[in-house]
Amino acid sequence: MTDVEMIRQYGTGWYHAFWSEELAPGAVMPLRYFGRDLVAFRGEGGQAHLLDANCQHMGAHLGYGGEVVGDSIVCPFHNWEWSGESGANTKIPYLDRCIKKSLGVWRTTEQDGIVYMWFSRTGSEEPTYTPPRVAEAEDPTFYPLYPHGANRAEVTFPPQFAFENVADISHLRTVHKWSDVPALNGGGADGDMFFTDFTGHVPTRDGDVTVRVENYQWGLGVVYSRLHGLHPTAQISAITPIDHDRSVYSLSIWVGRLDDTDEPKGRAKAVIDEQCKQALNAGGNDRIIWDNQIYIENAPLVGDERRTIGAFRAWARRFREDNAPQPPKATPVPADVPFPKPPTTYVPNR
Ligand code: FES
Ligand SMILES: [Fe+2]
Structure with a gap:
């Protein structure tokens, strides 16, 4: 398996899947994820x-x-009915019984x-975990997410390219034009979560502003980020x-x-526009x-990169289809530099 095939393997x-507001009660939506054709309905x-x-x-x-009846979906072809709960066949309109066939059910x-x-x-x-709860989602001092805060794009780069930003502290200066390389307050792997917390300076019209970012990456699908300093912001980046x-x-x-x-x-x-402009568009x-990068598994990580990007890559491997034991890497994560543990409670984002 080449490096790029490896990095494109799906992770557990x-x-x-979609935003709640996109699917009203009784609505049906075709989707395609993980190489499978899917149907969502409410x-x-x-x-x-x-x-x-x-x-x-x-x-x-x-x-x-397809049409929704109760918690089942009715096929448009011959109107057989399938349960959303179990996937089981629950009705054949022209037969007095059901057959023992069912559709695959995806946990949501x-x-x-x-x-x-x-x-x-x-x-x-x-x-083995639940997606992160967004403290700001129920905070009345924040705007509602939908529709203005909800934006998506189809991309062709391996998802991990974007997620490695969580651990890539120095790119804030070079790619995002921060005034300095932020100082790491803490970070590292904690079970199914990888966490970084850093503080740096962002140039504005009024001079440098101190900005702190918390990132909580859960599995290879979702990262919850919180930005403090410029304007209170929370974000779920998902691929x-x-x-x-x-x-x-x-x-x-x-x-x-x-x-x-x-x-x-x-x-x-402006915060929403800028986030979309830099990462999504x-x-x-x-x-x-990301669109033009190649994947180098054995990248020559130096200095702090070993305990940030190197640690992230070592942690990410646990979720993928190829998570069999890997040969030792040229840049192992030094065991003698522990990170502080992530906080177990979130402070209000003000
Ligand atoms: S194909 Fe769905 S009911 Fe016949
Ligand atoms: Fe970035």
Whole structure:
């Protein structure tokens, strides 16, 4: 397996599937993730369901013309009915019984305006963590996420390229034009989470402003970031593979309120625009690097990079399909430089 094939393997974990507001009760939506065709629908009672898309009768795609009844979906082709809970066949309109066939059911959880899906590389791994809760999502001093803070793009770079930014402290100066290389307050792996916390200086019209960033990366799908100093901001950056070549990159951004409307204004809007411009949109500072980068597994990491980027790469390996024991790397993570433990509670983002 080449380095780039390795880095494109799917990882076990929670992934962003869609925003809650995109699926009203009774609505149906076709999706494609992890090389599979899927159908999302919301039961009439409000529960979101995610199933394999193709009807087990004659293969119609339930995402195109399927209709919701209760917590089931009715196939547009011959109206066979499938349970969103169990995937089981629950009705054949022209037969007095059901058949023992069922659709694959994908585990979902819905929080903070996001529906997450669980992917297991073996098909049988149970969740070992939950997606991070966003403290700002229920904070009335922040604008609502949807629709202005919710933006996505389809990308072709390996998802880990973007996530390695969590551990890449020095690129803040070179790519994002911070005044200095931020000082690391703490970071490292903690089970299924990788954490960094750093403080640096960002040039503004009024001179340098001290900015602190916390990043909490959970699995290979989701990172919760909080920015303090410029304008209160929280963000879920999520990348969900469509297949081994393409992914959906979603930014969910909560910004502090400046007025009583639901639409971010002024500085708050500028934060969203700037995050999208740098990371999400083609040609942005980060995007242009990721779009054209190659993956070097045995990168010659130097200095602090070994305990930041090197530690991140070593940690990320645990989630992938190829997570068999790896040969020793040329740049091992030094065991004698422990990081502080991440905080277990979040302080309010003000
Ligand atoms: S293909 Fe779905 S009911 Fe026949
Ligand atoms: Fe970046």
